[in-house]
Structures are given as structure tokens and as C-alpha cells.
Amino acid sequence: MKLSGADIVLECLRRIGVDTVFGYPGGVVLPLYDRLPAHPKIRHILVRHEQGGGHAADGYARASGRLGVALATSGPGATNLVTAVQNAMMDSIPTLFITGNVARNLLGRDGFQEADITGILMPAVKHNYLVMRAADLAYSFAEAAYIAQSGRPGPVHIDIPKDVFLEQAEFEWPEQISIRGYHVPGAADADSIARAAALIDAAQRPIVIAGHGVILGNASAELRAFVERSGIPVLNTLLGLGSIPRDHALSYGMLGMHGSFEANLAASNADLVIGLGNRMDDRAIGRFADFNHQASIIHIDIDPSEHNKNLRTALPITGDVKQVLAQLTQAIRQRSHVQWIRWMDEVRAQHAHTLAIPGGPVLSVQHIVRRISELNDDDTVIVTGVGQHQMWAAQHMKFTRPHQLITSGGLGTMGFEVPAAVGAQVARPNSKVWSICGDGGFQRTMQELATMVDEHLPVKMAIMNNGYLGMVRQWQELFYKDNYVAVAISQPDFVKLADAYGIKALRVTEREQVDAAIREANAHPGPVILDFQVEAEGNVWPMVPAGAALSETVGAPERPSAVPAT
Amino acid sequence: MKHTLVALVENRPGVLTRVSSLFRRRGFNIHSLAVGVTEEPGISRMTIVVDGDDAIAEQVEKQLTKLIDVVHVATITAEESVVRELALVKVRCRPAERREVLDLVEVFRAQVVDLSPVSLIIQIVAEEDRLEALLENLRPYGVLESVRTGRVALVRGERTTAVHELEAAGAQRFHTESGRLPEGQLPYVSD
Ligand SMILES: Cc1ncc(C[n+]2csc(CCOP(=O)(O)OP(=O)(O)O)c2C)c(N)n1
Numbered sequence: 227m228k229l230s231g232a233d234i235v236l237e238c239l240r241r242i243g244v245d246t247v248f249g250y251p252g253g254v255v256l257p258l259y260d261r262l263p264a265h266p267k268i269r270h271i272l273v274r275h276e277q278g279g280g281h282a283a284d285g286y287a288r289a290s291g292r293l294g295v296a297l298a299t300s301g302p303g304a305t306n307l308v309t310a311v312q313n314a315m316m317d318s319i320p321t322l323f324i325t326g327n328v329a330r331n332l333l334g335r336d337g338f339q340e341a342d343i344t345g346i347l348m349p350a351v352k353h354n355y356l357v358m359r360a361a362d363l364a365y366s367f368a369e370a371a372y373i374a375q376s377g378r379p380g381p382v383h384i385d386i387p388k389d390v391f392l393e394q395a396e397f398e399w400p401e402q403i404s405i406r407g408y409h410v411p412g413a414a415d416a417d418s419i420a421r422a423a424a425l426i427d428a429a430q431r432p433i434v435i436a437g438h439g440v441i442l443g444n445a446s447a448e449l450r451a452f453v454e455r456s457g458i459p460v461l462n463t464l465l466g467l468g469s470i471p472r473d474h475a476l477s478y479g480m481l482g483m484h485g486s487f488e489a490n491l492a493a494s495n496a497d498l499v500i501g502l503g504n505r506m507d508d509r510a511i512g513r514f515a516d517f518n519h520q521a522s523i524i525h526i527d528i529d530p531s532e533h534n535k536n537l538r539t540a541l542p543i544t545g546d547v548k549q550v551l552a553q554l555t556q557a558i559r560q561r562s563h564v565q566w567i568r569w570m571d572e573v574r575a576q577h578a579h580t581l582a583i584p585g586g587p588v589l590s591v592q593h594i595v596r597r598i599s600e601l602n603d604d605d606t607v608i609v610t611g612v613g614q615h616q617m618w619a620a621q622h623m624k625f626t627r628p629h630q631l632i633t634s635g636g637l638g639t640m641g642f643e644v645p646a647a648v649g650a651q652v653a654r655p656n657s658k659v660w661s662i663c664g665d666g667g668f669q670r671t672m673q674e675l676a677t678m679v680d681e682h683l684p685v686k687m688a689i690m691n692n693g694y695l696g697m698v699r700q701w702q703e704l705f706y707k708d709n710y711v712a713v714a715i716s717q718p719d720f721v722k723l724a725d726a727y728g729i730k731a732l733r734v735t736e737r738e739q740v741d742a743a744i745r746e747a748n749a750h751p752g753p754v755i756l757d758f759q760v761e762a763e764g765n766v767w768p769m770v771p772a773g774a775a776l777s778e779t780v781g782a783p784e785r786p787s788a789v790p791a792t
Numbered sequence: 793m794k795h796t797l798v799a800l801v802e803n804r805p806g807v808l809t810r811v812s813s814l815f816r817r818r819g820f821n822i823h824s825l826a827v828g829v830t831e832e833p834g835i836s837r838m839t840i841v842v843d844g845d846d847a848i849a850e851q852v853e854k855q856l857t858k859l860i861d862v863v864h865v866a867t868i869t870a871e872e873s874v875v876r877e878l879a880l881v882k883v884r885c886r887p888a889e890r891r892e893v894l895d896l897v898e899v900f901r902a903q904v905v906d907l908s909p910v911s912l913i914i915q916i917v918a919e920e921d922r923l924e925a926l927l928e929n930l931r932p933y934g935v936l937e938s939v940r941t942g943r944v945a946l947v948r949g950e951r952t953t954a955v956h957e958l959e960a961a962g963a964q965r966f967h968t969e970s971g972r973l974p975e976g977q978l979p980y981v982s983d
Pocket residue numbers: 611612613614615616638639640663664665666667668690692694695696697698
């Protein structure tokens with residue numbers, strides 16, 4: 227039986243298990259929208275901006291581990307997606323971006339609302355398709371879903387000219403996907419495992435750096451089994467937080483630019499570093515040339531192009547981290563590293579003040595995020611924006627499970643916090659979703675409040691209102707001699723703004739009000755905005771100054787005006 | 793240091809963009825790039841000469857492999873392979889100078905493929921140094937224009953870099969035909 231391209235697209239979405247699409251209509255996708263009512267299993271969520279739709283698809287994927295899908299029209303609709311696509315690319319999020327384009331006869335002729343979105347997105351996607359015939363749609367979608375979700379996941383883009391939606395074609399779903407240029411690594415070879423096991427068994431000061439790959443690869447249980455047998459303490463990259471419960475005895479939290487002293491010094495003094503599903507990013511590793519010269523590095527990643535990209539490694543292992551960890555756990559001795567861990571604990575105790583929550587009456591972001599974490603259960607999803615509040619959330623919230631923290635790591639996209647929370651709440655309707663927002667970031671994408679209202683999404687938004695683009699202000703203070711340029715930022719009255727949307731809001735100015743406000747937000751069945759009027763000029767410590775090595779981590783300088791730590 | 797990489801790629805719209813954009817974005821330097829179809833349906837062969845140290849060559853190979861339209865990548869060395877480049881060189885050459893130029897052509901085992909009262913086109917198939925030596929020797933006569941194909945190479949002996957990985961008929965049709973504008977008149981659609 228012949229179907230129109232539009233019906234084929236919607237049928238394909240159902241076949242690949244998609245139930246939700248975040249989209250925004252326009253001329254060239256009208257034939258597709260016209261057929262949506264005939265496919266009631268696909269829920270379309272109308273966002274207020276395509277970037278919001280893209281981040282919502284991203285947040286949906288991160289919260290659920292499933293494919294996130296966003297849809298946009300040609301031209302401006304498509305170009306509005308670009309930030310979201312690159313964001314998903316940098317953080318390896320399984321996403322599918324669908325755009326309409328001008329009809330085939332107008333392609334390349336600068337037709338109305340034509341953008342070469344296939345060309346624009348090519349370096350920002352794992353793969354993409356420009357579908358020129360309705361008969362090719364089924365294959366394109368089947369491959370796209372497979373590519374986006376297998377191996378190292380990532381965004382795939384499908385561009386469809388308007389008349390392809392209208393063209394009739396036989397619908398034939400491919401029974402099997404075979405792509406000769408794409409092979410997904412599985413287990414590691416026996417030789418690599420033997421060599422890794424020998425290094426692990428001989429190490430005196432080993433450390434694991436667990437990255438996003440452990441979460442994306444569903445390898446948390448295997449990570450735990452591996453470290454409990456090997457006795458190796460675990461550090462996390464920002465996106466790796468949650469891959470091991472933060473309260474596990476071997477969990478030592480985040481390393482990197484705002485990592486703890488114990489994490490950064492352990493990474494710098496280890497004699498064996500085991501990278502698991504991480505990409506040795508500069509924010510996590512510091513100045514590459516001076517990252518721990520005495521350590522052997524074992525780097526396990528499903529994407530071999532990450533090996534030796536930033537750091538030369540003694541033993542690169544290509545494979546699925548879940549399988550490789552299971553193999554390694556089999557191959558190693560049961561050990562414990564009492565002395566090494568004692569050393570790390572001493573470093574932690576010695577530098578505890580650098581991570582202490584400011585005491586006294588001041589309303590600090592650290593205190594608020596800690597209380598949000600403590601007053602919510604492990605099922606709660608935490609979304610953040612980008613900036614100081616993001617780093618404080620990473621430092622002070624207790625992440626206990628994979629997919630719990632949703633944050634823009636690689637691209638560092640301000641404005642991620644609101645739409646990603648939309649996606650997370652859609653993916654997990656029965657979980658609490660808390661979004662830790664910057665006052666700057668919130669204003670980037672707050673148009674999605676309307677989406678929350680329309681779709682009854684009870685997201686709790688905690689705006690850390692410091693009146694500044696705080697992280698940039700911190701850099702101007704520290705590295706540009708207090709020369710504040712374009713960082714003081716005004717805000718609308720967030721409570722009135724919420725009111726205009728029919729959203730509940732509370733303003734919090736005192737430390738004593740924090741717990742009650744969080745509880746009140748949790749008790750309210752709809753979305754809530756909490757406008758926390760936090761201290762304006764707090765700084766995130768510890769810090770690896772830009773361009774420095776991890777071993778050069780510093781705490782807050784003694785300043786006469788500094789609030790004494792408790 | 794120059795490295796020769798061979799990439800077997802799906803002969804599909806966009807594949808050249810993917811490859812060249814990868815080089816641009818990661819700052820890899822292409823010295824030459826030669827592309828052509830192969831004995832295998834749907835597969836084109838790119839021979840890419842990259843300038844850079846071993847670490848760069850390793851990254852280029854891995855980044856290329858990561859592209860889904862790239863089926864196979866190998867680095868091949870001059871010792872293990874036959875390496876050639878073709879050049880066509882148009883030189884100014886009056887009849888009086890012809891003897892001299894023809895001697896050069898012979899020394900370099902090149903050929904004359906076009907002749908006019910004032911010029912010659914010389915074709916040479918050789919390794920890079922011999923080809924460059926010829927160009928150097930022709931320069932005094934006046935090189936009017938020239939074109940080079942870039943390096944191509946095949947490993948000696950029985951070993952091959954070919955794929956010969958057959959796909960199911962449906963997948964093969966999709967992989968060779970998709971993304972191309974269909975032939976014939978398309979309906980006019982606009983609004
Ligand atoms: C789209 C985008 N533009 C610019 C930046 C650079 N940037 C990084 S953090 C930051 C300030 C964030 O301010 P806010 O959202 O108020 O968070 P705060 O740091 O104050 O907690 C800026 C401008 C960015 N990350 N993303």
C-alpha cells in the first residue's frame with residue numbers, strides 16, 4: 227500500500243519507539259503537521275522556540291535514556307536548532323532532529339526560507355540525511371535511530387523537502403540495518419584486558435576517572451563491581467556525576483576546573499589513571515602537557531578517536547565500557563588501597579574549608595542547592611544552567627544515580643536549564659524535576675514557561691538571582707583585575723513574570739526561608755518559580771585557573787572582606 | 793612529515809564535504825587529495841596526503857574512520873607500495889627549442905601529448921620527486937600552466953585495502969541512490 231511521505235515519517239517514528247516530538251510548525255512541514263492527528267500515538271509538544279525544542283529533546287533523552295526528537299521547519303526554524311544540535315553532539319546525546327526544507331525543485335535556488343541546513347549541521351552531527359524520495363524515508367529513519375543510539379550516541383539530522391512529504395511511496399520497513407562504514411565496538415580483546423589487569427594489579431596509587439560514557443553505556447553496576455574489587459577510588463567528570471553514588475565509600479566526586487582538592491591532587495599524584503568513558507577534556511584534565519607525568523594511563527572508550535587525542539595514553543582500549551569493565555573485574559585481584567585512600571582523606575580534611583558552605587546570614591547558592599538536594603529523594607531529576615550555579619550544584623548536590631544530573635557540559639550552553647527541564651519532565655512525568663537556573667540563563671529561554679503551562683509540567687525552577695553573569699564576573703574579578711564589563715544584568719520581576727504565565731512563584735531573601743520555600747514548591751502540583759536573591763559576588767572555589775595544570779588547584783585567596791567559612 | 797592515507801568511501805552526495813570539513817575543523821593540513829571510483833560498486837577511493845607528525849596522522853585516520861560514509865581507512869607507506877602522481881605541463885616551446893625539451897622528456901620518461909607551434913603539453917606519471925625534478929627543468933622554458941592529480945598509491949603484492957563487504961540489496965540501493973535529486977520533471981511546489 228502506498229502512503230504519503232508525511233504518513234511514512236510518522237509511521238517510522240512509531241516503529242523506532244518515539245512517542246514524543248518537540249516541534250514548531252512552518253510552511254514546509256505543514257504536510258506533516260496535517261497528518262499528526264491521524265497518528266495519535268505520537269505526542270507533539272509545541273515549544274516556543276526551536277532551540278527550546280532541541281534542548282527539550284536533549285533533556286528528554288538524558289532523563290530517560292531514550293531517543294529525543296525535535297522537529298522544525300526550514301530556514302529560520304532549522305537554523306534555530308543549531309545550538310541544540312551542537313549541544314547534543316558535544317555531550318553525546320541520542321537525539322533525532324527533523325527539519326523540513328523547500329521543495330526539491332527549489333533546493334539550491336535560494337527559495338523562500340531555504341537554508342542549507344544539511345551543510346550547516348554536517349560538522350555538528352554524528353550523521354545526517356537529506357531525503358530526496360519518499361521511498362528513502364524508511365531506511366533513513368531506521369538508520370538514523372540506530373546510529374543515534376548505538377556506539378557513542380549522538381545527534382542525527384534528517385532534512386526532508388516539502389514535496390517529499392507529499393509524495394506517495396510504498397512503505398517498506400527495513401528488517402535489518404547494515405551499514406558497512408559503521409561498526410559498534412563491543413568487548414575488548416583478551417590481550418588488552420591482560421595488560422590492563424597487570425597494570426591495575428601492580429598499581430600503588432590508582433584512580434578511576436568515570437565519565438559520561440559510564441552513564442550512556444548503562445555501566446554503573448559494572449563500575450561499582452570493578453571498583454569494589456580493585457579498591458580503586460573514583461573521580462567523576464561533570465557529566466559522569468551519578469555514575470557511582472556520591473555516598474559510596476570510594477566516590478570522591480568531581481575533578482577539574484572546579485573539582486575538589488582531593489580529586490585534583492589524587493589525579494595528579496596517582497601512578498595509574500583509568501579513564502572510563504570520558505574524553506580527557508581540558509576542563510576536567512587541566513593543562514594537558516602537565517597532567518601527571520608519572521602515571522600510566524589506561525583509557526577505555528567506545529570511540530577510538532578519543533584515544534591519544536588530548537593525552538598520550540599507555541594503554542588505549544576500544545570497547546563498550548559495560549563489557550570491558552566486566553572483563554576487567556574478572557581479570558584483576560581483590561585489593562584495597564588503604565594508604566592511598568588515607569592520603570586522599572587527609573587532603574580532603576586539609577582543604578575542607580575550600581568547599582565549605584558559607585555560614586552566617588548570607589543567602590548562598592551553595593546552601594540552597596544543598597538543601598534542594600537534601601529535601602528531595604534520589605528519584606528527583608536535577609537540571610542546571612551554565613555558570614557558577616552549575617558548578618555549585620555539581621559540588622554540593624548529592625547525585626546517587628545515573629541520569630539524575632542533566633547539565634550542558636561540553637558546549638556549556640546558557641539557557642539549557644529551562645527547556646531541558648521541560649524535556650526531562652515529559653520523560654519522567656512522575657518524578658520531581660528541579661531546574662537550578664542562572665538569572666542570566668533563565669532569561670535566554672524563559673519563553674518555554676508557556677510550554678510548561680500548556681503541557682502541565684510541574685517543573686520547579688530555582689533561579690539563583692545574583693544580578694550577574696556570575697561566572698563571567700568571577701573571571702573578570704580574578705583575571706581582569708575587577709574590571710566588570712557587561713556582567714551586571716538586570717532582571718524582570720520574576721514573581722510578576724510567573725504571575726503573567728499563571729505560574730506560582732515565591733521570592734526568597736533570607737536563609738531561614740529556604741527550606742520552607744523548597745517544601746512549598748514540592749507540595750504545589752504545577753510549575754513553580756523560586757526567585758532566590760542570593761549574594762551577588764560569591765566565587766566558586768576551588769579553582770584551576772584557566773590554562774593551569776590540575777596540580778595547581780587553588781582555594782579562595784585570603785581577603786579581608788571575605789565571609790568567614792564555617 | 794607526509795603521510796599517505798587511503799579512505800574507501802561510500803560514493804554519496806556530501807561525502808567529500810564531510811571529509812574536507814573534518815580536515816578544516818581539526819586543522820589538519822591536506823597536501824593532496826585524489827578521488828575516483830573503484831572496482832567495487834558504490835565505493836570511491838580517496839588518497840589523501842597529510843602534512844603533520846605521527847600523532848596528527850593517527851588522529852586523521854581515526855576521525856576519518858568515525859565518519860559513517862567512510863568504510864575503511866588505512867595509512868600506507870612508500871616502502872610497501874607503488875606511489876604515483878600524474879602531471880600535465882604546458883610549456884612554451886618554439887620549434888628551435890624542441891630538441892632540447894624532447895631530450896628532457898626522454899630523460900624523465902615523460903611523454904609529449906600535445907604539440908603546437910609555440911607550446912607542448914608534457915605528461916608525466918612518476919613519483920613526486922621525479923615529477924618535481926621535471927617541472928624544475930622545464931621552468932626555464934616557461935611553464936604556461938600545469939595540473940597535478942595528487943598522489944595515488946596501491947600496496948604491492950597480494951594485500952589490498954579494498955572492502956568487498958556486500959550489503960543486502962535494499963541497503964545497497966539506499967546507500968547508492970539516496971540523497972540524489974531524482975531524475976525527470978519534479979512537481980512545482982511552493983508556498
Ligand atoms: C550561550 C552562552 N553565551 C555565553 C556564555 C558564557 N558564559 C558562561 S557562564 C556565563 C554567565 C552565566 O550567568 P547566569 O546564568 O546568571 O549564572 P551564574 O554564573 O550567575 O550562576 C556566561 C555569560 C555561555 N556559556 N553560553
